[in-house]
Amino acid sequence: MSDKDTLVIASRESALAMWQAEHIQARLQALYPHKTIRIEGMTTRGDQILDKTLSKIGGKGLFIKELEQALQEGRADLAVHSIKDVPMDLPAGFALAAITERANPLDAFVSNTYASLADMPPGAVVGTASLRREAQIRARFPQLVIRPLRGNVQTRLRKLDEGEFDAIILAAAGLERLGLPERIRMLLPPTHSLPAAGQGALGIEIAAHRYDMLALLNPLNHPITAACVEAERALARALDGSCQVPLAAYATAADGVLTLRGLVGSPDGSLTLQAEAEAPLAYADALGRAVAKKLADDGAKELIAALLAAS
C-alpha cells in the first residue's frame, strides 16, 4: 500500500520500460521533492510469450494487465507505458492521466550491412513482427523477404548482430532512450513507414477513482502531444485497431491545427489505403473518426474483416 508521501510506479522490467519509468520518476521527483518515488518492476504475460508474433498472442492488453492489477489493488499509484502498447479501449476502472511530450515518432532502419531499405538486394531479409511495418515495406520493396522478429529491443539487436537478419526495423524512440542512437542507419520518413498510433509518447495510467493522481500527474501532460495521440488512437479505435491489422496513424500539429494521416494495408503489401485530414486541436477525437471513416469508405472495413476472419 502506498501512503501520501510515497508514490509507486508500476513498470515492465525490460530495459526500455525501466528507462521510461525512471524518466517519469525523475520528473515527478523534481516536481515533488518531498515525496518518495519508487518503481515496482513486474513481468507481464506478453513478456513471457516470446515465440509468437504479436498479432497471434491476442494483442496489447497482455503487456499491461499485471500493471493494472497492481493499480487496482493499490500496490502501485501509476503505471508508465509506451502509449503505443496500450489498447485503444482501457478496461473499465482505468484511465490515462497524462500523455508526455513525444520523442522521435519515426521508425528506424537498423543494419550492419546496408544503409537503407533501397540499398538491399532482392532476397535480403528484414526482421519485424509488426504487420504495419511489414505491409509498408512489402508495398515499396516487394523483392525483400520479411521474417518475424520478437523480443525486447536488446534481443532484437542481438538477433540482427548474430546474422539472423540483414536489417531490422525498430522505433527510433526506443533506440534513443536506450542510448543506442548510433544503431539508426536511416530514419524512415512517414511517407515510407507511417508510425503506429502513439509511437514515441508515454502514457501514464491510473485507477480511474484516483482523482488525487490526476492533479498530481497533470504537469506531465503535454497538451499538443495528447491531442495528436488522441486523434491517432481515435482513428485506430474506429477501425478496430488490433495487432492483427496493418494499421498506422500519425498526427502532427502546427499553429493549432492537427494533420492526421492514416494507413491500412494488406500484410502482403498488395493493397494500401491512405487518408488524411486536418482539424483544430480541440477536435482531435472527431478528426480521428473522420479519417477512419474515409479509410472505411475506401474499403478498410472489408479488408480488416477479411484479415480478422483469416487469423
Ligand SMILES: NCc1[nH]cc(CCC(=O)O)c1CC(=O)O
Ligand atoms: N512494440 C514494442 C515497443 N513499444 C514501444 C517501443 C518503442 C518506443 C515507442 O514507440 O514509444 C517499442 C519498440 C519498437 O517498436 O521498436
